[in-house]
Amino acid sequence: xxxxxxxxxxxxxxxxxxxxxxxxWKLMSDLYLEEALSGTIRLYDIDGEAAKANEIIxxxxxxxxxxxxxxxxVTAASxxxxxxxADFVIISILPATFEEMRSDVHASETYGxxxxxxxxxxxxxxxxxxRTVPMYEVIAEAIRAYCPKAWVINYTNxxxxxxxxxxxxxxxxxxxxxxxxxFGAQRLLLMAMKEELGIEETDRHKLRTNVAGxxxxxxxxxxxxxxxxxxxxxxxxxxxxxxxxxxxxxxDFHFMSQNKVKFDLFRRYGVIAAAGDRHLAEFVxxxxxxxxxxxxxxxxxxxxxxxxxxxxxxNEKSMAYASGKSPIPIEPSGEEGVVQxxxxxxxxxxxxxVNLPNKGQLEASHEIVVETNALFSKxxxxxxxxxxxxxxxxxxxxxxxxxxxxxLKAALERDTQLxxxxxxxxxxxxxxxLKEAKELxxxxxxxxxxxxxxxxxxxx
Numbered sequence: 001x002x003x004x005x006x007x008x009x010x011x012x013x014x015x016x017x018x019x020x021x022x023x024x025w026k027l028m029s030d031l032y033l034e035e036a037l038s039g040t041i042r043l044y045d046i047d048g049e050a051a052k053a054n055e056i057i058x059x060x061x062x063x064x065x066x067x068x069x070x071x072x073x074v075t076a077a078s079x080x081x082x083x084x085x086a087d088f089v090i091i092s093i094l095p096a097t098f099e100e101m102r103s104d105v106h107a108s109e110t111y112g113x114x115x116x117x118x119x120x121x122x123x124x125x126x127x128x129x130x131r132t133v134p135m136y137e138v139i140a141e142a143i144r145a146y147c148p149k150a151w152v153i154n155y156t157n158x159x160x161x162x163x164x165x166x167x168x169x170x171x172x173x174x175x176x177x178x179x180x181x182x183f184g185a186q187r188l189l190l191m192a193m194k195e196e197l198g199i200e201e202t203d204r205h206k207l208r209t210n211v212a213g214x215x216x217x218x219x220x221x222x223x224x225x226x227x228x229x230x231x232x233x234x235x236x237x238x239x240x241x242x243x244x245x246x247x248x249x250x251x252d253f254h255f256m257s258q259n260k261v262k263f264d265l266f267r268r269y270g271v272i273a274a275a276g277d278r279h280l281a282e283f284v285x286x287x288x289x290x291x292x293x294x295x296x297x298x299x300x301x302x303x304x305x306x307x308x309x310x311x312x313x314x315n316e317k318s319m320a321y322a323s324g325k326s327p328i329p330i331e332p333s334g335e336e337g338v339v340q341x342x343x344x345x346x347x348x349x350x351x352x353x354v355n356l357p358n359k360g361q362l363e364a365s366h367e368i369v370v371e372t373n374a375l376f377s378k379x380x381x382x383x384x385x386x387x388x389x390x391x392x393x394x395x396x397x398x399x400x401x402x403x404x405x406x407x408l409k410a411a412l413e414r415d416t417q418l419x420x421x422x423x424x425x426x427x428x429x430x431x432x433x434l435k436e437a438k439e440l441x442x443x444x445x446x447x448x449x450x451x452x453x454x455x456x457x458x459x460x
Contacts, residue, residue: 011039011341014076014086014147016139017093018043019050021314023155026333027090028058028071033330034338035068036347043075044082051075056322066330079139083146088341091139091162092155095132096451098311102304103447104128111440113428114288116278116301119157120216121400122428125282126407127444129161130419131451133411136162140169151344153178153337154355159215160369161408163355167369168412176381177355177369179215180335185274187248188259189223189230192237201225209274211353211373212362212386216279217400218353218371219393220272221386234272238263245298254306258298261287269393278302283400285428346378356383363388366401368408399425414454416445 018024024043031037041058045051058073076082083089104124105115118124143152143166152175156162163177186204193199207230210222223230245258261277265284273280277299281287287297294301320326336352343350354374361383362370373384389397403422410418423429423441432440438460445458 009038011037011088011345012086013039013041013088013090014082014150015041015043016079016082016089016091017045017156018054018075018082019045019047020054020092021050021311021318023090023092023335024054025057025328026335027337028061028328029330030333030335030338031069031071032061032067033332034342036342037338037345038070039087040072040074042082042086043073044079048075048077050318053318053322057318057328060322060324061328061330079142080146083142083150086147086150088344089143089147089150089152090155090337091152093132093135095128095135095156096448098304098308100127100131100448100451101307103444105302105304107444107447108428108440111432111436112290113285113432113440114290114294114301115428116281116288116294116299118282120159120279121282121403122285122426123423123440123444125158126419126423126426127448129158129407130411130455131448132156132158132162133165133408134454136165137169137412140166140173143173144170148172150174151341152176153340157215158404159355160371160404161411164357164369164404164408165412167357168408174381176374177215177371178335178337178340179353179355179371181216181275181279182209182211182218182220182353182371183334184248184276185209185220185262185272188237188246188262189225189234189272191246191248192234193225193228193230195240196233196236197228199225205350209373210384210386211274211371212389213274213371213397214368214401214404215355215371216275217283217397218274219269219389220274221389223272231270231272234266238266242267254300254302256298256300260298264297269390269396271390271393282428284396288428340376343376344379344381349375349377351375351384354381356381359383360385362386364394364397364401366398366405368401368404399427414456416455416458419455420458420460 043051052075055073055075062071105118108123115122115124154177159177166175208224209220213219242263245260257277261280262273265273321328355371358370361372372386375382406422
C-alpha cells in the first residue's frame with residue numbers, strides 16, 4: 001500500500017498500564033514488524049519500576065537490527081505527562097492486586113459458586129467493576145484535560161463496563177474496547193471449511209461474520225466465505241465434534257478449551273457463541289456447577305495461584321529482556337490494535353469486532369456498551385448494524401445487559417445497595433438463599449475494601 005511516511009513518522013502513544021508484561025510486549029512485537037508507523041510511546045504505570053523495565057526493553061528491541069520502524073519508549077511520571085499531546089491512548093491495567101482477584105474468583109466457592117475467569121460477570125466480575133470504574137473516572141477526566149481528541153483503545157476487563165465508564169464521564173471521548181475472543185470462533189469456521197469443504201484458508205479476515213452481543217457473550221449470527229453460507233457447514237462440523245470437542249489452538253492447560261460449551265450453545269440456539277468456553281460458562285452457569293461439570297465440558301478453571309506463579313515467570317523474563325540476557329521474542333500477536341491505528345491514520349480500512357455504546361447497531365432496549373463489527377477508516381469508527389439476536393438468545397442476554405447497566409450505575413454513584421441488587425440478579429447467585437447471598441457479598445466487599453474507599457459499607 002502507498003502511504004505518506006511523513007504522516008506517520010511521529011505518532012504519540014500513551015500506554016496506561018505501561019508496565020504490562022502481556023499487552024505491552026505484544027504491542028512492541030507488532031510495531032517491530034510494522035513499517036508504516038514510527039513515534040514515541042510514553043509508559044505510565046503506578047508501578048514505576050515495571051514501566052521503566054518496559055522502557056529499557058522497548059528501546060533495546062528497536063535499537064537492534066531488523067526493526068521495520070523506529071519507536072522511542074519513555075517512562076511518564078504522571079498521567080498528565082503521559083497523555084499530553086497523545087494521538088492514541090492504550091489502557092490495560094490490573095485493578096488492584098492478586099489478593100483482590102483471589103477474592104473475586106475463589107471467595108464464592110465456599111457457597112458452591114465457581115468462576116472460570118471472574119473478570120466480567122458473576123460475583124468476581126461485579127467486584128472487579130466496582131474497583132475499576134473509579135480508576136476509569138480519573139483516566140477519562142485526564143484524557144479530557146490533556147488529549148481530548150486522542151483515540152482510546154481499552155483492553156481492561158470488564159470490557160463493557162470500563163468502556164461505558166469512559167463515555168459516561170467524557171461523552172465526547174473517542175474510545176472503543178478490543179477483545180480477541182471472536183477470533184477463536186473465526187478460526188473454528190476455518191477449520192470447518194477445511195474439514196467439510198476441503199477449502200484451506202488461513203486468513204480469518206477473508207470471512208464475513210456478523211457479530212452481535214456483549215463482550216464475552218458475543219454471537220455470530222451470519223457467516224460466509226465468498227459465496228458460501230458457513231452456518232450449515234459449521235452445523236455439520238459441530239455434529240461431528242460436539243461429544244469429544246476440538247481445540248482450535250494449542251494453549252496452556254489453565255486456558256484450555258475443547259469448545260464443547262460453544263458447540264452445545266450452537267445446537268441449542270442455531271447461532272455461533274463467539275467467545276471462549278471459560279467466558280461463556282460464566283454467563284450460562286449450568287456449565288459451571290462444580291469442577292466435575294467443568295471437566296465434563298472440556299475447559300479449565302484458572303486459579304489465582306497459577307496467575308501468581310505465572311507473574312513470577314514474567315518478572316524473570318522482564319529482567320532477562322531488559323538486561324540483554326535473553327532475546328526479546330518477535331512474532332505477530334494476532335491482535336488488531338496496530339491495524340486499527342493504521343486505519344484511523346488513513347492507511348487503509350478494516351472491519352472488526354469492537355465494543356462501543358449502543359447507538360442502534362444492536363437491536364436491544366438497553367443503552368450499554370455492546371460488541372458488534374465496526375468499520376475503521378481515517379479518524380472514524382462506524383458501527384456496523386448487526387440487527388437483532390434471535391428471540392431466545394435475546395432473552396438469555398437481557399438479564400446480563402440489565403445487570404451491566406445496574407453495575408455501572410452503582411459504581412458511578414457509589415451505591416452499594418444497588419450493587420447488591422445486581423449481585424442478586426446474576427444467574428450464578430440465583431441459587432443462594434438470601435442470607436447466604438448477603439454473607440458472600442459482605443465478605444467480598446470487605447476483602448476488596450481497600451479499593452472501595454468511597455463506597456458505604458453494605459447494610460444488608
